[in-house]
Amino acid sequence: xxxxxxxxxxxxxxxxxxxxxxKLRSLLTALGIVIGVAxxxxxxxxxxxxxxxxxxxxxxxxxxxxxxxxxxxTQSGARIFTGASTLTEDDAEAIKRECSAVxxxxxxxxxxxxxxxxxxxxxxxxxxxxxxxxxxxxWNVDEGxxxxxxxxxxxxxxxxxxxxxxxxxxxNGDAVGAIVRVKNVPFRVVGxxxxxxxxxxxxxxxxxxxxxxxxxxxRLMGQSRFGMIIASAASADQVQDAMDQIDAxxxxxxxxxxxxxxxxxxxxxxEMAQANAQQVKMMRNLLLGIAIVSLFVxxxxxxxxxLVSVTERTREIGIRMAIGARGRHVLLQFLFEAxxxxxxxxxxxxxxxxxxxKLIEKGINWPIVISPQAIVVAFVVAASxxxxxxxxxxxxASKLDPIDALRYE
Amino acid sequence: xxxVIDIRALVRIYTLGxxxxxxxxxxxxxxxxxEFVAIMGPSGSGKSTLMNIIGCLDRPTSGSYVLDxxxxxxxxxxxxxxxxxxxxxxxxxxxxxxxxxxxxENTELPLLYGDFAGSRQERRQAALxxxxxxxxxxxxxxxxxxxxxxxxxxxxxxxxxxxNPAIVLADEPTGNLDSRTSTExxxxxxxxxxxxxxxxxxxxxxxxxxxAKRIVHVRDGRINQDERITQxxxxxVEAGFSPPSPG
Numbered sequence: 181x182x183x184x185x186x187x188x189x190x191x192x193x194x195x196x197x198x199x200x201x202x203k204l205r206s207l208l209t210a211l212g213i214v215i216g217v218a219x220x221x222x223x224x225x226x227x228x229x230x231x232x233x234x235x236x237x238x239x240x241x242x243x244x245x246x247x248x249x250x251x252x253x254t255q256s257g258a259r260i261f262t263g264a265s266t267l268t269e270d271d272a273e274a275i276k277r278e279c280s281a282v283x284x285x286x287x288x289x290x291x292x293x294x295x296x297x298x299x300x301x302x303x304x305x306x307x308x309x310x311x312x313x314x315x316x317x318x319w320n321v322d323e324g325x326x327x328x329x330x331x332x333x334x335x336x337x338x339x340x341x342x343x344x345x346x347x348x349x350x351x352n353g354d355a356v357g358a359i360v361r362v363k364n365v366p367f368r369v370v371g372x373x374x375x376x377x378x379x380x381x382x383x384x385x386x387x388x389x390x391x392x393x394x395x396x397x398x399r400l401m402g403q404s405r406f407g408m409i410i411a412s413a414a415s416a417d418q419v420q421d422a423m424d425q426i427d428a429x430x431x432x433x434x435x436x437x438x439x440x441x442x443x444x445x446x447x448x449x450x451e452m453a454q455a456n457a458q459q460v461k462m463m464r465n466l467l468l469g470i471a472i473v474s475l476f477v478x479x480x481x482x483x484x485x486x487l488v489s490v491t492e493r494t495r496e497i498g499i500r501m502a503i504g505a506r507g508r509h510v511l512l513q514f515l516f517e518a519x520x521x522x523x524x525x526x527x528x529x530x531x532x533x534x535x536x537x538k539l540i541e542k543g544i545n546w547p548i549v550i551s552p553q554a555i556v557v558a559f560v561v562a563a564s565x566x567x568x569x570x571x572x573x574x575x576x577a578s579k580l581d582p583i584d585a586l587r588y589e
Numbered sequence: 590x591x592x593v594i595d596i597r598a599l600v601r602i603y604t605l606g607x608x609x610x611x612x613x614x615x616x617x618x619x620x621x622x623x624e625f626v627a628i629m630g631p632s633g634s635g636k637s638t639l640m641n642i643i644g645c646l647d648r649p650t651s652g653s654y655v656l657d658x659x660x661x662x663x664x665x666x667x668x669x670x671x672x673x674x675x676x677x678x679x680x681x682x683x684x685x686x687x688x689x690x691x692x693x694e695n696t697e698l699p700l701l702y703g704d705f706a707g708s709r710q711e712r713r714q715a716a717l718x719x720x721x722x723x724x725x726x727x728x729x730x731x732x733x734x735x736x737x738x739x740x741x742x743x744x745x746x747x748x749x750x751x752x753n754p755a756i757v758l759a760d761e762p763t764g765n766l767d768s769r770t771s772t773e774x775x776x777x778x779x780x781x782x783x784x785x786x787x788x789x790x791x792x793x794x795x796x797x798x799x800x801a802k803r804i805v806h807v808r809d810g811r812i813n814q815d816e817r818i819t820q821x822x823x824x825x826v827e828a829g830f831s832p833p834s835p836g
Contacts, residue, residue: 201689499685502646503748504674504702506667583646586685 198513199520209485210525212478213565217529217558218536220471224554225537227467229547231460238452240376240385242318244283244413245449246423248275248430250406266443269393271433272310272409278429281422283414284312287393289407291400295389296361297349304345305388306362308396308407316412324356324371327392331370335394339367343375344386360389365399367391419448475561478525479569486518486573497577498585511578518570519563526562530555592655593755593787594620594643599652601638612638613649614810620756620789625782627790627798630807637760639807640791644677644758645669657755674703678749682761684741686733692744693729696720699752719747723777739770746777756787763797775800 199206250266269287276285289308294301311329314320327338339360346355346369358369376385391400413422423446430444431437447455490497497510505513534550541548601613612635620626630636641647642654645661646669654662657676664672673679678699686695696716705712720729723743733741742762749757759778763771779800782788790801798804799818806814 197690197694495685496687499687500698500702501670502644502673502679502681502685503699504670504752506670506702508667509702583641586646586681 196516196520199517199524205485205489206521206524209482210521210528212481213475213522213525213562214478214529214532216471216474216478217526217562218533219474220467220558221530221533221550221554222536222540223467223470224464225533225548225550226540226546227460227463228549228551228554229541231456231463232549233547234456235453237385238449238456240317241449241452242316242412243449244416244419244422245316246282246411246413246419246426247447247452248409248411248426249445249447250408251443251445266434267406267409269406271430274429274433275409275411275426276312279422279425281414281418281425282411284315285409285411286310286312286316287406287408288313288410289393289396289401291396293363293400295345295349297358300349302345302348304342306396306400307388307390308393308400309390309410310393313390313410316410319376320374321371322374324369326390327370332392332394335392335398337365337367337395337399338370338392340371340373340390341369342373342386342388342390344384345389346372362389362391363400367395419450423448471558471561475558475565478562479522479565482518482522482525482566483569483573486514486570487576489517490514490573490577493577494580494585494588497580498582498588501580501582502586507578510580511574514574514577515567515570518574519566522562522566522570523559526559529562530559533558591622591658592619593622593624593657594618594789595653595655596643597653599639599642599649599654601635601642601647602650611810613642616652616807616810616812618805618812620787622755622787623782623785625778625788625790625800625802627792627801627804628807629792629795629798629804631793634807635810636791636793636807638810640758640760640789643756643789644679644760645672671703674699675752676755678746678752678754678757680742680745680749680757680759680762682764684733684738684745684765686741686744686748688733691730691732692720692725692736692747693717695733695744696747696751699748703752705752715751716747719751720744722750723747737770738766739773742766742770742774743777746774746781750781750786756789757781758789758791760791761793762790763792763794771797 248267272285272287275282286309291306292303293306294303295306296302310332311326314326321340322343324340326340327336330336331338339362341349341355341360346353349355349360350358355369355372359366360369361367373386373390397406411422411426413419426446427442431442434443436442497505500510500513537548537550540546596616596618599613599616599618600611603610603612614635616635616639618639628636628639638647642649643656645656645664648664648669649662652662653660656672659672661669661672679685686692687698690698693713693716696719697712700712700715705715707715717729720726723746725740725743725747728736728740731740733744736744745762746757757778762778763774766774775797778788778790782802788801790798792798801818803815803817805812806816
């Protein structure tokens with residue numbers, strides 16, 4: 181009896197040799213597992229990458245950030261936007277004036293456009309904001325200065341460039357004081373923002389220019405346009421107070437009764453982070469489902485081939501039994517083969533998955549986070565699949581009658 | 590000489606649906622150590638059933654079978670596998686070597702499943718010695734597909750001998766070979782027997798059976814003739830295999 185364990189090493193050698201002898205078939209058998217594991221690695225990598233970049237983006241919004249968007253959140257949670265903005269410049273000023281828990285407020289308008297400086301031009305995002313913007317976003321000016329209260333009041337054609345834009349249009353670093361044409365309107369560059377880094381789905385946060393919102397309305401977008409209001413609470417524990425105050429104030433100004441659907445929507449930084457975490461969790465569960473299905477299919481592939489293999493090798497089993505292989509020797513040999521196939525498949529799948537993930541990262545500039553946890557889990561699951569699906573064929577092999585098996589053609 | 594095989598009142602009944610077939614119907618057979626016995630009989634005589642039981646591949650329905658001093662007639666599957674590994678060396682009609690496995694690895698195989706206590710090197714050496722004994726020095730790394738039928742059967746004999754079994758059980762070992770190669774293989778068995786090995790040969794060809802020292806005829810599940818050959822035993826020493834000089 182003790183010999184069954186002493187001889188285990190020999191049996192594994194027997195199993196390995198048999199795999200080595202059938203290279204192509206072994207590869208094809210393991211392919212289901214390879215693809216399953218690779219799928220898991222790639223989708224987890226993409227999911228984690230997206231989650232991470234969204235989180236980075238949220239973190240980079242600044243501290244105690246609150247976003248007030250026009251349009252209503254209905255009871256079902258869907259956001260309805262009817263076209264014309266329900267928020268006004270006056271709303272922003274009222275918030276600043278009356279909400280004690282709010283430290284900074286700024287309108288925020290966005291549009292895209294070409295920025296030209298001399299012979300160079302650059303397509304970028306143009307943001308119209310107020311003077312509080314650097315404080316809300318915790319985003320300082322590197323060179324020069326941010327535009328002033330007076331610039332906003334009079335709608336002066338001044339611009340602050342994001343680092344990427346400044347580096348692209350002024351490779352020599354002489355941006356401040358220069359004139360750039362934004363959508364054919366000349367703007368004087370008064371400052372360059374510090375580099376923020378961090379990217380959202382491969383887009384560059386530093387690729388934008390900031391102008392007074394009044395100027396943006398007058399010169400670039402049209403008077404009636406108004407985007408959203410961004411604000412920051414005075415401190416972290418006043419975020420909720422600030423939101424309550426803003427809500428009450430805007431309801432009053434917009435004449436919305438208590439309990440009626442508001443015509444604006446508010447999100448704090450924390451809420452955005454939570455929503456993101458929720459989405460990540462959902463995505464993880466979905467991926468787990470996919471992983472289970474694909475590995476299950478891979479396992480069935482292994483079981484199928486192992487059953488074929490047992491039938492095909494009936495004579496070999498007969499020979500082995502005739503010369504003294506016990507039931508457990510044959511069982512272990514086939515089980516070991518199945519597990520080796522699935523483990524090799526898992527290993528190949530991990531490599532293949534990492535390769536594809538890297539390719540996606542390089543090729544389409546999508547953020548990728550390869551999680552060691554996912555690799556370990558996928559690998560362990562692959563091995564378990566081998567044991568689970570390999571057991572039945574192995575048992576079948578071990579129960580063969582040596583006389584019949586020897587006679588099998 | 591002690592009896593290596595001692596079979597008494599052996600009965601084997603197969604049940605095929607509702608029909609009972611008495612494949613063996615009271616067989617008594619004693620084989621002493623060092624004997625070379627041929628079991629002969631037409632197909633359907635029960636000789637294959639007898640061989641399966643002697644080879645511990647099958648169990649008798651009733652009766653006793655003592656192999657090398659131990660009653661093996663009521664052993665379980667695994668216990669029989671252990672007995673087969675330790676005490677019986679099989680040689681089959683169709684060689685039954687593992688394909689894509691070298692002659693040396695094929696010969697080594699029984700040692701992987703048994704009680705062989707030695708190291709990897711000693712195991713390899715035992716297999717090499719066994720291959721050399723059947724005249725296959727130099728072909729250790731060949732695959733069965735690269736060997737002739739006669740050479741394949743020699744590998745099978747080497748494999749049967751590697752565990753130093755109590756008996757060598759050869760089931761129609763020349764059935765797939767031409768007559769010249771058959772004679773070569775039979776002289777290997779004769780030489781093994783000369784050096785003291787007990788050999789049980791199952792065949793339906795009387796020419797082949799004549800290489801043995803004793804012929805047991807099986808018919809309708811019983812032994813109906815047991816003859817000892819003394820004078821006209823076939824020997825063919827110039828068959829390419831040089832036996833050690835009998836001592």
